[in-house]
Amino acid sequence: xxxxxxxxxxxxxxxxxxxxxxxxxxxxxxxxxxxxxxxxxxxxxxxxxxxxxxxxxxxxxxxxxxxxxxxxxxxxxxxxxxxxxxxxxxxxxxxxxxxxxxxxxxxxxxxxxxxxxxxxxxxxxxxxxxxxxxxxxxxxxxxxxxxxxxxxxxxxxxxxxxx
Numbered sequence: 001x002x003x004x005x006x007x008x009x010x011x012x013x014x015x016x017x018x019x020x021x022x023x024x025x026x027x028x029x030x031x032x033x034x035x036x037x038x039x040x041x042x043x044x045x046x047x048x049x050x051x052x053x054x055x056x057x058x059x060x061x062x063x064x065x066x067x068x069x070x071x072x073x074x075x076x077x078x079x080x081x082x083x084x085x086x087x088x089x090x091x092x093x094x095x096x097x098x099x100x101x102x103x104x105x106x107x108x109x110x111x112x113x114x115x116x117x118x119x120x121x122x123x124x125x126x127x128x129x130x131x132x133x134x135x136x137x138x139x140x141x142x143x144x145x146x147x148x149x150x151x152x153x154x155x156x157x158x159x160x161x162x163x
Contacts, residue, residue, distance in 0.1 A: 002061050002073075002112045006104045009070070009096070014049055014060040021069040022046055022062060022089075029091045033128050035151055042149050045076075046089060052076055058085065059112065063092070063105065070096045073105055075113060075121070080146070080157075084120040085113055090132075097131070106139060114160045121160065124152040 003012050014022070023046050027037035037043055045052035053060040058076030062069050073090040080086075087109065092102055113121060124147055125132045133154060141156035148155075 002108045006101055008065055009101055010064045011061055014062055018062050022072050025069055026091050042151055073109055080122055081120050083118045085118045087121050087123040119160055121158045124149050124155045126152050
């Protein structure tokens, strides 16, 4: 399970009451980089977490600091190869960045993905999200081709070691 504690943060599974706060958090991070919130397009999965994540064998988590939602992350199965998932909506508010939380969260997600029997992780991002690009490259995600999301211009993949 991805749920757990890191420093003063709590990672837990998404609940229905998180829908609006998670959407607001993601919209605020996108705005920070000049990107728009697209609830009927690229961000529809956050509006319909049950359909896109929970009902497909994926998962979606939120990060709290006290009572405040400060991050989100999820993944769901995709048909880009055998036993593949796409890492989605990994966002942290600016105030909590630079403390190792992103790395911890990614490690937890990768362990859960592997535990569920998936082999390959895909992630799409945009060049304007410079920190995200550097983050994925630093964590051994390799550039690939086949971007599917209109606001994204980069895609990365990582193959997990098999147990």
